[in-house]
Amino acid sequence: MxxxxxxxxxxxxxxxxxxxxxxxxxxxxxxxxxxxxxxxxxxxxxxxxxxxxxxxxxxxxxxxxxxxxxxxxxxxxxxxxxxxxxxxxxxxxxxxxxLSDQARPGTPSRISLSEKESLVALACKKPEDFGIPLSHWNREELAKFAMKMGIVQQISPRYVSKILKKAGDSSSQK
Incomplete structure (x- = not known):
């Protein structure tokens, strides 16, 4: 055969x-x-x-x-x-x-590193400093305010959470 x-x-x-x-x-x-x-x-x-x-x-x-x-x-x-x-x-x-996987194609990030850093910096500030009647940011308000301030053109509350989580993970490893 x-x-x-x-x-x-x-x-x-x-x-x-x-x-x-x-x-x-x-x-x-x-x-x-x-x-x-x-x-x-x-x-x-x-x-x-x-x-x-x-x-x-x-x-x-x-x-x-x-x-x-x-x-x-x-x-x-x-x-x-x-x-x-x-x-x-x-x-x-x-x-x-x-023996590693090759990079896979995908859409490039629409939010730059500097925009992510600005978003994290904004999250570190109190909403009260901007006249928002909250003691802490929630992801919806942070997304709305970041777009209003022109930090990002568009962002979803879920992606705000993802950025903040990654920022928290990297700062805890230092």
């Missing part, structure tokens, strides 16, 4: 293999990296896409995608590995970036 053309051999340098294997042994490996590294290591061991797909319960197209991406970038990865300044951590980082 003809099963199609043979898959190209997936290659790994000894150092690449060691770094990927060591990374898999960490306690906190994101699931998507774990799956993709297993695909690469098993393909290097000579496993077919079908065998990997069955073993790890992944879609066969997912297995094919990561195998092909590795093959397409392997020469560049080897050239990077041979550069003098390349440490193990840098090489691992490069391999993980290769």
């Amino acid at each position: 003809n099963r199609g053309k043979a898959l190209p051999k997936l290659e790994l340098s000894t150092r690449q293999h060691q770094l990927l294997s060591a990374y898999l042994n960490k306690r906190t490996v994101p699931k998507h990296y774990e799956q993709r590294i297993h695909i690469i290591l098993r393909a290097f061991d000579g496993w077919s896409n079908r065998k990997i797909h069955l073993e790890y319960t992944l879609h066969v197209m997912t297995v094919s995608k990561w195998r092909n991406r590795w093959l397409a970038h392997y020469k560049d990865l080897c050239a990077y590995e041979l550069e003098e300044k390349t440490t193990g951590a840098l090489l691992l980082s490069k391999m993980l970036s290769l």
Whole structure:
């Protein structure tokens, strides 16, 4: 029975293999990296896409995608590995970036960083300072007032909440 053309051999340098294997042994490996590294290591061991797909319960197209991406970038990865300044951590980082999802298209943000900062600054002030009879801002009033003041052209109360939440998350990490 003809099963199609043979898959190209997936290659790994000894150092690449060691770094990927060591990374898999960490306690906190994101699931998507774990799956993709297993695909690469098993393909290097000579496993077919079908065998990997069955073993790890992944879609066969997912297995094919990561195998092909590795093959397409392997020469560049080897050239990077041979550069003098390349440490193990840098090489691992490069391999993980290769195994990362590519940016997805989407509409660009309609609100600039400076507008977001102005909105956060406004939220830090009391509504009473602007003649608004509230002790604290709510997202609806903050959205209305930001548009009235010309800070933003248009914004929904929900997006105001999202901006303030992200601002709060980043300030708590400092």
